[in-house]
Amino acid sequence: MKAVVFEKFGEAPTIQSVPDPKPAADGVVIKVEATGLCRSDWHGWMGHDDDITLPHVPGHELAGVVVAAGGRVTRWKAGDRVTVPFVGGCGHCFECTSGNHQVCEHQFQPGFTAWGSFAEYVAIDFADTNLVRLPDEMEFATAASLGCRFVTSFRAIVDQGRVKPGEWVAVHGCGGVGLSAIMIASAMGANVIAIDLTEAKLDFARKIGAVATINASTTSNVVKAVKQITNGGAHMSMDALGHPTTSFNSISNLRRRGRHVQVGLMLGEHAKASVPMSKIIAFELEILGSHGMQAFRYQAMMEMIRTGKLNPELLVGKKISLDEAPAALMAMGGFEGIGIGVVTKF
Numbered sequence: 001m002k003a004v005v006f007e008k009f010g011e012a013p014t015i016q017s018v019p020d021p022k023p024a025a026d027g028v029v030i031k032v033e034a035t036g037l038c039r040s041d042w043h044g045w046m047g048h049d050d051d052i053t054l055p056h057v058p059g060h061e062l063a064g065v066v067v068a069a070g071g072r073v074t075r076w077k078a079g080d081r082v083t084v085p086f087v088g089g090c091g092h093c094f095e096c097t098s099g100n101h102q103v104c105e106h107q108f109q110p111g112f113t114a115w116g117s118f119a120e121y122v123a124i125d126f127a128d129t130n131l132v133r134l135p136d137e138m139e140f141a142t143a144a145s146l147g148c149r150f151v152t153s154f155r156a157i158v159d160q161g162r163v164k165p166g167e168w169v170a171v172h173g174c175g176g177v178g179l180s181a182i183m184i185a186s187a188m189g190a191n192v193i194a195i196d197l198t199e200a201k202l203d204f205a206r207k208i209g210a211v212a213t214i215n216a217s218t219t220s221n222v223v224k225a226v227k228q229i230t231n232g233g234a235h236m237s238m239d240a241l242g243h244p245t246t247s248f249n250s251i252s253n254l255r256r257r258g259r260h261v262q263v264g265l266m267l268g269e270h271a272k273a274s275v276p277m278s279k280i281i282a283f284e285l286e287i288l289g290s291h292g293m294q295a296f297r298y299q300a301m302m303e304m305i306r307t308g309k310l311n312p313e314l315l316v317g318k319k320i321s322l323d324e325a326p327a328a329l330m331a332m333g334g335f336e337g338i339g340i341g342v343v344t345k346f
């Protein structure tokens with residue numbers, strides 16, 4: 001099969017012909033119909049992820065059709081249209097059996113712990129636990145855009161952030177994660193403030209539900225601006241970018257007993273960002289992480305998509321071919337364009 005392969009961290013990936021994958025006993029092989037481009041792929045390529053062994057095929061936001069299933073798989077067969085969350089739970093460890101597959105002790109992550117979906121085919125382990133059936137009407141590109149940033153934002157806003165109608169939510173960074181969070185929080189009935197450096201992204205944020213925006217490139221004190229708009233601070237705030245400044249601002253702009261959810265990755269030189277600890281204590285702030293979402297939680301999200309309350313297709317950005325993926329991947333170190341880039345031609 002054709003795949004995007006890198007042999008060394010930080011060196012340009014190339015298109016290569018590699019052996020087709022075979023399913024594990026509890027796994028499937030999926031013919032990839034769409035796969036999203038994500039900053040996590042860039043981090044992996046840069047060598048920031050210890051799970052990756054070389055040579056490697058990146059890609060973790062995928063949708064496609066099952067072409068083969070291992071002998072122990074009971075729920076899936078060739079022809080099924082599916083997607084997966086980027087963290088696949090083993091289904092057997094303590095975290096999985098208590099419903100927290102997103103922090104499984106033996107997690108399978110395509111594009112990290114195994115070869116990923118920047119290829120014509122991808123093998124997915126623990127299929128019965130992690131595959132999600134696609135509604136007939138959902139396009140593959142939309143489905144692929146869900147698996148990482150959209151589901152992580154759903155869990156961050158709904159399950160971790162516990163956002164309630166009428167609350168103020170601040171979203172720092174309007175890339176794929178941030179825009180997803182704005183759409184989801186708005187659908188939950190919250191009042192959302194979008195914060196970014198570029199006016200075009202803030203315009204788009206308003207279109208999908210933000211009631212206020214702050215341009216951090218022209219606002220000297222973002223924290224003060226959030227507090228003014230919200231009359232005292234956000235109830236819930238999220239760093240969707242993953243940067244010491246946005247993380248610090250997101251915690252600092254909370255009102256008393258507010259919840260900060262960190263979704264943007266903090267890797268490499270940013271792994272040990274500083275936090276305003278005295279304020280965390282005095283205001284009884286909650287600091288939460290959010291890491292993917294369990295496959296069984298897709299059902300609630302899919303119903304909100306089916307009824308038109310969430311429109312993830314609006315967040316699909318540029319559609320490109322696999323041949324264009326190496327250059328696009330290397331460019332992910334900069335800021336993303338509007339929406340989620342998806343490979344749809346293989």
Ligand SMILES: [Zn+2]
Pocket residue numbers: 089090091092093094095096097101104105106107
């Ligand atoms: Zn597990």
Ligand SMILES: [Zn+2]
Pocket residue numbers: 037038039040041060061086148149
């Ligand atoms: Zn991703």
